[in-house]
Amino acid sequence: MTDEKEGNWQLLSNNTEMCAKADERKKYIQRALRDSLPIIINTPIHGSGNTNDENTARKFFSNPDIVFEVTGFNLELLERFKVILAVLSSNEKINTVAFQAYCFKTASLYNEFYNWYHMLASVHVILIHGHQIIDHAALPIGMLSEEAQESNNKIDTNTDTFHRLLATSDPLIYLTRNLKKKKSYELTSEIRQLLIIDDGEFIEEYVGEDLNFKGFTD
DSSP states (O other): OEETTTTEEOOOTTOHHHHHHHHHHHHHHHHHHHHHSOOOOSOBOTTSOBSOOHHHHHHHHTOHHHHHHHHOOOHHHHHHHHHHHHHHTSOSEEOHHHHHHHHHHHHHHHHHHHTTSOOOHHHHHHHHHHHHHHHTOSSOTHHHHHHHHTOOOSSSHHHHHHHHHHHHHOHHHHHHSOOOOOOEEEOOHHHHTTEEOSSOOEEESSOOTTOOOOOTTO
């Protein structure tokens, strides 16, 4: 259903026919992604949220062609989101001027293709305000996020998160920790345009070797 005043699409619970079609479409996408990648998406897990975790996201964005075929979501946007996530998790210093331009272009494309659906708040923060947050961070943004966000402690959760942020935001503590070596991949030229690299040739975890998309100057 379309809200004529705002021009946004909404699925109302009293529209049983549309709800049934949407549920059928959701189940089809879940089955198709499970069979083709395979990943299990948006499925509740007892006591711990749902299956939309880091590993699921990594595999999802590492196969944009398959995701495009299954979901019909714009392929260029998928690839751009993949690159943004790779840059944020790279632990390298980010070129905020280039990152801002790239994110603004991505936001513009989103509004061009999906202006009928409100952009999620988390996506808005990254695309519109991400460069500002990065500019004010003492360390590369990838060093500040993973451990704090993955904390599953049900008791004193805020205290635990605060302690983890203290540990990861202190350069001396962070650099002297015995971290497990992660799988690395060669940087692509597109990723390099968004980073300030001294001597590194690798990016951790999110980036696959198949990155190929139009640069942010297009």
